[in-house]
Amino acid sequence: MKVMIYWFRNDLRLTDNPAFVDACLHADFLLPVYIHSPQSKKIHALGFPRESDHRQAFLRESLDDLRGQLRNMGSDLLEYAGEPVKLLSQLVELTGADTIYCERIEAPEEIHQCQQIKALGISLHEFWQSSMLSLDKPPFPVQEMPDMFTQFRKEIERAGLKFESPVTAPSTIPPLPKLPEALMTKTDHPEIASAKQWIGGERNATAHLKQYLERRLPDSYKETRNQLIGQDYSSKFSPWLASGCISARTIAAELAAYEQCYGANDGTYWLWFELMWRDYFRFLHFKYGRRLYLEKGLSELPLRLSDDRRFDQWRSGKTGVPLVDAGMRELLQSGYLSNRMRQIVASYWVYDLQGDWRLGARWFESQLIDYDVYSNQGNWLYLAGRGTDPRGGRRFNIAKQTQDHDPQGKYQSLWL
Incomplete structure (x- = not known):
């Protein structure tokens, strides 16, 4: 009898999830899990969390929705908090699982996790999807x-x-394996207040x-x-x-x-x-690969050492430039920013304040409910002139952007 583990990562859905469909086809017993990594709770040296309350609230809603769908099909979602490699190896040992299935994520931290799992001799099936x-x-x-x-x-x-x-959702899900009582204990999930413009799931x-x-x-x-x-x-x-x-x-x-x-x-x-x-x-x-995460990106441009005071002014919306400040306050209060405003505030940080693009990228990672490792890294490299574009960076004229996109000041009034 084949016992398998499905490790949900950034694929919190049943429809068009080829990895999950394949796991359902090949397992006699399937354990769906989600692991909250300690990395998500880290605090940056400048005092902000890696994941804001907005991000955590959206994730919480998404996981609750996924659990509800799995339970409707006779399964469940078990959540654990800790180092994924350690927890998954323990689950393999305690359940006798043959294989772990998961989504493939081609970014440094996620690649390293999978390499560590394979190094333990565990069969890991990754699906790019x-x-x-x-x-x-x-x-x-x-x-x-x-x-x-x-x-x-x-x-x-x-x-x-x-x-x-896209592939359809599985019509049936294999039953859960028999688990020791300790493994059925889920992590505590405190209520997190967030803007309700978007609800996860x-x-x-x-x-x-x-x-x-x-x-x-x-x-x-x-x-x-x-x-x-x-x-x-x-x-x-x-x-x-x-x-x-x-x-x-x-x-x-x-x-x-x-x-x-x-x-x-x-x-x-x-x-x-x-x-x-x-x-x-x-x-x-x-x-x-990892070259996208180097300090210089793909370029030979010199690094900039940011002024902590200027960074605090930028991230809190207190630069004195109304359009930029409105954007940064919307991000802080809602966890979202339009694509146009992302470019404007990022340009102001990199070119007007001479800031380190990596700090800007990390602030976006912390705050955006739609944070995506690939797009966030790619867009910041592109704007800062450290990516693949031979034309260099993208500096925006803030006065022109204000005139073009908020000539009557309605957006500024809304957030300031």
Whole structure:
């Protein structure tokens, strides 16, 4: 009888989760687990947590939703707090599990965890499943992909590629293995207050996507995506995408069905275009790996040593520049920031305050409920001129951005 463990990471869903489907097909008994790593509780030297209350609250909601779905199918989700490698090795020993299944995450910390598990002689099956395209589908090996996004996208489009078809949720889930009583004890979950603009979980993600399409909002996406206030100016898929409550392939497939019904337009194309940026930052990790996490990134630019006082002013929204301060206060209070404002505040930190891009990236990691390791690292490198773009960084003229995107000061008034 095969006992297997499914280790949920950033794939907190049942639909279009090939790794979980495969585990269900091959296991007689399956133990679904989620592990809260001590890394998530770390405090930066400058005094802020690696994961803010906003991030933790969204995760809590997502895990509760996943547990509810698993219980509806006769299974459960067990949560533990501690070092993943140690806990998983203990679970393997105590349950007699043959194999651990999990999502593959191509970032340094996550790769190291899996290497340590394999070094213990444990069979670990990793599935790459967070991109629209499969690794083997692009018309080039991902290790040799074009550096420039435009070239990357054009080659994808020339090959006629759009997305990989999503897989359905498993129809049945193997029963839980018999566990010692101590292993059935779950971690305590204190209530965490957060803004309720987004509620975590696959069922909420599905409902959000459904209403977005039913209201024909893709049609106006390209025209409204740079706005700063409101719910509907952009898709707001990102919080659920980041935690894996919904997959990029599911969204792309629903967009394709929408186009079949209503016709393609600039808005539907631009939503796919943004998902392609997401794939691009993921695939870059297969080409450059740890080099993306070096202090200098991929460049030879000199490092900047940040002034702690200036960083505190920037992150708390007290720089004295109204548009920047409004953005930083929205981020602090809501855990979210529009794409346009992310670029504006990041540019101000890197170029106007001469700040260390790594500190900015870590602040975003701490605060954003839609934090995604690939996109966060890729966007900061791109903006700071330390990524693959040969044209260098992206400095924004704050006065022009204010005039273009908040000429009447409504956004500034809202947050200041």
